[in-house]
Amino acid sequence: MATRTDERGIRHYDVPLPVDLVDMLRRTVAARGEHPAFVTPAGRATWSEVGTEVDGLAGRLRGVGVGAGDRVAVLAGNGLPFTVAVLATWAAGGIVVPLNHRLTPGDLGVLLADSGAGLLLVGDGMEQVAEAASASVPDRPVRLAVADPSGRFLPDEQAAELPAATPGADAPAAIMYTSGTTGRPKGVVISHGNALQNAVTCTTVIGRRPEDVELVMVPQFNITGLCSQTVPVVLLGATAYLLDGFEAGRALDAVREHACTSTVGAPTMWWRLLERAQERDDDALTGFRLALFGGAPMPTALLQRMREAMPQATLGNGFGMTETCSMITYVGGEDAVRMPHSVGRPLPLTELRLRRPGTDEDAGPGEIGEIVVRGGQVALGYWTADGIAPLTDADGWIATGDAAVLEDGFVVLRDRLKDVIKRGGESVFSFEVENVLHQHSGVLDAAVVGVPDEQYGERVVAHVVAKPGHGLTPDEVRSFCRQHLAHFKVPAVVEIRDELPRNPGGKVVKSALREA
Known part of the structure; x- marks a missing residue:
């Protein structure tokens, strides 16, 4: 996969790309208009229909005052309302703040206050938690806009003109909050260019195709669900089935009914899918062409079960973090089976070093070191009240906090340094x-x-x-x-x-x- 380096020496994929995520959607709508875009239990929409909905909401967002760089928070489950809200915020020139609807109102209020979002788009069933969250934001009103029964936001607002120009690759696109496993969540600022670079990984490197039907069974508010599934689907003009809440039986039904060909899941998800398929004598999983996993170690026995259940599928393991807009390394195909203990080789745009913790010295052969990386997918920085704070050093390197060794170029994780x-x-x-x-x-x-x-x-x-x-x-x-x-x-x-x-x-x- 060809790459180029910018003036800082940071790699980017050397392929023709849209200007930004707004241009990406518009190109897809023009090229794939009548192709199914998103499917949910409530129905389906073509790319032309998605484009119309996005432009409509973007105009209404502009009408209520959303301008360049304004933050719009979204609290909704997987589905068309969430997806349209994200795409429309970008089309309006804003920065989207996807919120984890599993958090408490108090925790959500902290994120609303931290991001400075003035508008919260609220999906069906989230009204009470949204009201409590907005009420907990001190000294600043947060306007709530609850979706109507058809799933539209701000349906009665007057639309204003969309921006004359799209945001550009370097503009912030999203504030993605980390899970906060080590303390207060951090707001990672993802640029339009970061998301596009990661999308190329998910399409050209991993091998997704325009004819694929992607099962999105992880939350779309998560970096994987948004940047490694939803955005690549838009880039390709493919189709995605949006599953709101994972349950193995429902997932298998969706795979069978909609002929899903690719997905990403944690190991426990795959185990539950395999168990339910066995209970029902269901061969729905045989339709998968790409069966990807990550988020936890993959037991060898489970990997073997996946291979037996989906002999024609490419199995693949990805490793990354929110600060790298998802992926850093990948292993797929026979290598995934041969090296089940590895999370793969660095991606073509990823420069990766193993550094002796607490120093700037590279670890020696076979020595455990901390993973440090740089590349075009590394985020702009952390959101703060004073602006975007750098998350890399002056040369663009970010320390991941993960200890690993290299085996024939494959990264083998040893632990989080803190663990x-x-x-x-x-x-x-x-x-x-x-x-x-x-x-x-x-x-x-x-x-x-x-x-x-x-x-x-x-x-x-x-x-x-x-x-x-x-x-x-x-x-x-x-x-x-x-x-x-x-x-x-x-x-x-x-x-x-x-x-x-x-x-x-x-x-x-x-x-x-x-x-x-």
Whole structure:
């Protein structure tokens, strides 16, 4: 995949691209007008219909005062109202703030206040939480606009003219809030160019096609759902089925009814899809051409089940973060099966180093180091009251906080640096223990954390979710670990839980487990 470097030496894909995300939609509407764009349980819309709805709402947003750089927050589940709201905010020249509707009103109020959004577009069923959230914003009114029964926002407002020019590649497009697993969420400012660069990864590099039907079963307010699924669908003029709330049976029904060909899911999603398909003797999954995953370690046994259930599909694992507009590395096809412990090679536009923590020195061969990257997908910065604060150094490098090693050019994650467990002078990498736990036939989900220990500094604690019908016990889990791990890595405590706390991107919230 050809790349070029800008004046700072940062790589970008060397392919013809739209000017920005607004130009992207307009090109797609012109080229793919009558092709199905978005499908939901409530119905479907062609690209021409989406274009009309977007221009209509963009005009109404301009009519109520939304101008260049103004923030418009959106609180809605997956669906056409959310999608149109995002695209219309861009067409109006604004910056969209997708909000996690699973948060409490107080937490939402913090994000509204931090972003400075003056308008909150509210989807069906979100009215009460939106009112409570807006009421919690101190000293500043936030206007609420609730969708009408047809899903339209601001239907009675007078429309004003759209901007004469589109925002441009360098303009901020979205403030994407991190999950806050290590503290208060940060507002990551994604540019139009960042999103387009990531979209090329998701199309040209990974291999999505205009004829694909993408099942979007992760939340659209998440960086994966928005930037690695919705935006690539718009760039290609493909079709997306928008599933509001994951449930394996509903997802399988959608795959079968709408002939879905590609999707992204966390490992637990794939396990539930495979289990439900087996229960129903349903072969819907055989229609997938691309079966992608990420957000957590992929157990080898689960990967093998996916390969058996979808022999014709390309399996792929992506790794990234909100600050990189989703993807940094990717592994697909036979490499994904051959290297299940890896998250892949750096993308063509990604420069990646492993750095000795706390220094600017590169780690040696086989040495664990912190992943630092730069590339055209790295976000503009963090949103603050004083403007956009840089998230990279002067040369454009961002430290990810992830420890890894390289094996023949493949990145193998060892841990989040903050999650490395220090026990009696030894380092225990939680990923290593979790990978062993996932190989147990009775384990559905697992997470490992360190908790204070007076004698050894920290002790290893495993939180495990059993597969339905398996009477898993702590002693059984510890005995299994002893067969595969050094003694100091074996969990001192095993907690059997009904589920693990996860953020919308599928990552375990380990701070909650430590507090527990």
